[in-house]
Amino acid sequence: MSLAAAGELVARAAASRTAVAAFNVITLEHVEAVVAGAEVADAPVILQVSENAVKFRGGRLLPLAHAASAAAEHASVPVALHLDHVQSDELLRQAAGAGFSSVMYDAARLPYAENLAATRAATDWAHAQGLWIEAELGEVGGKTGQPPLDAHAAGARTDPAEARAFVADSGVDALAVAVGSTHAMTTRTAALDHDLLKRLAAALDVPLVLHGSSGVPDAELRAAVAGGITKVNVGTALNIAMTGAIRDYLTAHPEAVDSRKYLTVGRAAMAETVTRIIRVLGTTG
Numbered sequence: 117m118s119l120a121a122a123g124e125l126v127a128r129a130a131a132s133r134t135a136v137a138a139f140n141v142i143t144l145e146h147v148e149a150v151v152a153g154a155e156v157a158d159a160p161v162i163l164q165v166s167e168n169a170v171k172f173r174g175g176r177l178l179p180l181a182h183a184a185s186a187a188a189e190h191a192s193v194p195v196a197l198h199l200d201h202v203q204s205d206e207l208l209r210q211a212a213g214a215g216f217s218s219v220m221y222d223a224a225r226l227p228y229a230e231n232l233a234a235t236r237a238a239t240d241w242a243h244a245q246g247l248w249i250e251a252e253l254g255e256v257g258g259k260t261g262q263p264p265l266d267a268h269a270a271g272a273r274t275d276p277a278e279a280r281a282f283v284a285d286s287g288v289d290a291l292a293v294a295v296g297s298t299h300a301m302t303t304r305t306a307a308l309d310h311d312l313l314k315r316l317a318a319a320l321d322v323p324l325v326l327h328g329s330s331g332v333p334d335a336e337l338r339a340a341v342a343g344g345i346t347k348v349n350v351g352t353a354l355n356i357a358m359t360g361a362i363r364d365y366l367t368a369h370p371e372a373v374d375s376r377k378y379l380t381v382g383r384a385a386m387a388e389t390v391t392r393i394i395r396v397l398g399t400t401g
Contacts, residue, residue: 120194122218123248125160126323130346134398138162140351142169145383147184151191153390159399160194166201177210185215212245224252235286253282254294276319290323297328306331317344334396354386361385
């Protein structure tokens, strides 16, 4: 089927009080695994290409974007394409015409006033292109190239009143909130602030997004969805699954040199992870 619109998938999830899973992809194997896992779960899914993934691919967006678009068009479930954690205005503007229906513009590293001004400009541009746009307020932490951040430190969490003003003044369509998760966690030990999430959901009339979800246990994810999260971003969990499966295969087959052999098991492990997470979130078709 043709590419779905991320904003529509999120809106449907919000209406059904579930959440849509959004998986960050780096390689073609990631793309294929996410689509396969979503098909097993019979649920829509969002493929996300981050600015860091673009840097890894030599600064070229289109090869991975076109591969993701092609995979989506052959999928039996709705698949949307999202440009994630964009800080570069140059990269942001490449989203138009490259198959993306949405972008996440990340100026959260900046002081509030600068974050708001940059996000407002990005929102105006995105909406003019027909793109749905997500932003971040608060400090989720764990981002590549940034110093370590304590997700529980004072000032790291998203303030509901500030978030309400930010959404109104920036015009964004969704907001990623800092409620205790951290990017790039390799252990599932994050404890979310569900009281804060409840207050954020009451204060805002846009969908709420949870970043750093790989480190959040299943029970916490279910509670987050029940509390108002409607888009859940996952990246590191796929890399853990892929790397672990490949490591085990190469340990058992030290003579292996055909990359198709170990990439096959890596892709299958990622697909299983995708299916499990989608089912935890209760995402429906």
